[in-house]
Amino acid sequence: VSKIFSAGLDITEMSGKSNEHYAAFWRAVQEMWLKLYGSNMVTIAAINGSSPAGGCLMALCCDYRIMADNPKFAIGLNETQLGIVAPFWFKDTMINTIGNRATELSLQLGQMYPAPEALKFGLVDKLVPEDKVQSAAAAAMSQWLSVPDHARQLTKSMMRKPAIDRLVKQREADINNFVSFISKDSIQKSLQIYMDRLKQKK
Numbered sequence: 001v002s003k004i005f006s007a008g009l010d011i012t013e014m015s016g017k018s019n020e021h022y023a024a025f026w027r028a029v030q031e032m033w034l035k036l037y038g039s040n041m042v043t044i045a046a047i048n049g050s051s052p053a054g055g056c057l058m059a060l061c062c063d064y065r066i067m068a069d070n071p072k073f074a075i076g077l078n079e080t081q082l083g084i085v086a087p088f089w090f091k092d093t094m095i096n097t098i099g100n101r102a103t104e105l106s107l108q109l110g111q112m113y114p115a116p117e118a119l120k121f122g123l124v125d126k127l128v129p130e131d132k133v134q135s136a137a138a139a140a141m142s143q144w145l146s147v148p149d150h151a152r153q154l155t156k157s158m159m160r161k162p163a164i165d166r167l168v169k170q171r172e173a174d175i176n177n178f179v180s181f182i183s184k185d186s187i188q189k190s191l192q193i194y195m196d197r198l199k200q201k202k
């Protein structure tokens with residue numbers, strides 16, 4: 001979709017559904033993170049549009065982020081703006097990228113950063129003109145692949161394993177927590193209001 005890298009998790013999957021549905025959905029989101037954050041391959045995000053919440057998480061899972069230099073595109077974990085809470089492993093992924101204080105600011109405010117600010121915060125590593133995002137990502141990939149792979153993989157795993165182990169240990173509890181949170185009437189209402197606002201914006 002033009003102008004969107006990823007709109008994040010599908011909000012319609014989190015509203016008006018059964019607890020079984022929410023549990024299966026959340027397990028799939030966990031799986032995506034475990035696979036992408038834990039991948040031993042080199043992953044470069046070519047961010048060619050806005051990237052809220054789950055979209056930001058996907059970008060943060062990568063080893064390096066290149067974003068289109070367009071202030072209309074914004075990236076961030078904006079969960080609080082929807083009345084929901086980014087789980088601890090979203091938080092850990094952001095801390096591992098931009099540090100504790102910047103993460104606390106970002107998460108509490110549900111801040112979306114336009115591309116130039118995202119670069120300042122270290123949320124992305126490089127800005128390039130919109131038509132150069134793919135080629136810049138390919139160039140970055142070549143650089144990353146020139147490092148001896150075994151050493152790079154072990155280093156990546158050393159950096160990320162503690163966060164991954166934390167979720168693996170608490171997977172079921174995290175699913176239960178998500179289901180009981182998302183199925184609350186007050187949270188369902190917040191999500192509905194947010195979706196209505198998105199539609200009104202058009």
Ligand SMILES: CCC/C=C/C(=O)SCCNC(=O)CCNC(=O)[C@H](O)C(C)(C)COP(=O)([O-])OP(=O)([O-])OC[C@H]1O[C@@H](n2cnc3c(N)ncnc32)[C@H](O)[C@@H]1OP(=O)([O-])[O-]
Binds near residue numbers: 078195
């Ligand atoms: C604990 C849980 C953690 C949660 C993590 C998450 O990721 S939470 C998710 C956090 N995500 C957000 O907060 C993203 C909110 N979205 C946005 O900020 C903007 O849509 C945009 C910047 C992605 C694209 O702007 P744009 O002007 O190019 O496009 P547009 O605005 O006109 O939308 C087109 C259509 O798509 C619809 N739709 C959009 N997103 C979603 C979605 N996630 N889901 C479902 N539907 C969505 C929108 O309603 C509209 O539907 P319609 O009326 O055609 O039936």
